[in-house]
Amino acid sequence: GVRWVPKDNLHVTVKFLGRDSEMIVPGLLDNMGKIKELLPLSLIVGGIGGFPSSRSAKVIWVGTEDSKEKLRKIYKILEKELENYGIEKEGRKFMPHITIGRSREPVNIPVDKIEIQPLEFIVREIALYESILKPGGALYSIIGKVGSSEG
Numbered sequence: 001g002v003r004w005v006p007k008d009n010l011h012v013t014v015k016f017l018g019r020d021s022e023m024i025v026p027g028l029l030d031n032m033g034k035i036k037e038l039l040p041l042s043l044i045v046g047g048i049g050g051f052p053s054s055r056s057a058k059v060i061w062v063g064t065e066d067s068k069e070k071l072r073k074i075y076k077i078l079e080k081e082l083e084n085y086g087i088e089k090e091g092r093k094f095m096p097h098i099t100i101g102r103s104r105e106p107v108n109i110p111v112d113k114i115e116i117q118p119l120e121f122i123v124r125e126i127a128l129y130e131s132i133l134k135p136g137g138a139l140y141s142i143i144g145k146v147g148s149s150e151g
Helices: 022-038 070-083
Strands: 002-004 041-051 057-065 097-107 119-123 125-134 137-147
Touching (some): 022 137, 041 097
Antiparallel strands (some): 041 057, 041 119, 125 137
């Protein structure tokens, strides 16, 4: 009953803007340069869980960890910038993760029986995506991005 996310659609969502956000995109793109100085960053992917909980998950995810907290800093910069456009801050704590599957019915994820070998990779760019929901899943297109000049 789990619909797995295609590998080309795997990503870490730093901030979801929601519908009717087209008007803020030009200004947001102009100000994304503020996060460029935090790139590149090292991200470790590992661990598994679910939302709303691992015992009753409709979203299955793998966790991400950033020892220098650069991703959290990027999130805070975006939150502050988006306040200027009238977008309220999130009411919940930022928990960076990669959604790997979704289920219509809650599933139990036996997190104590699943071992995921941590994987480290370097994040060199952050992109602003538009997601278009289709019956077969979301289609993503890049609207703009910022990146590190470091190799």
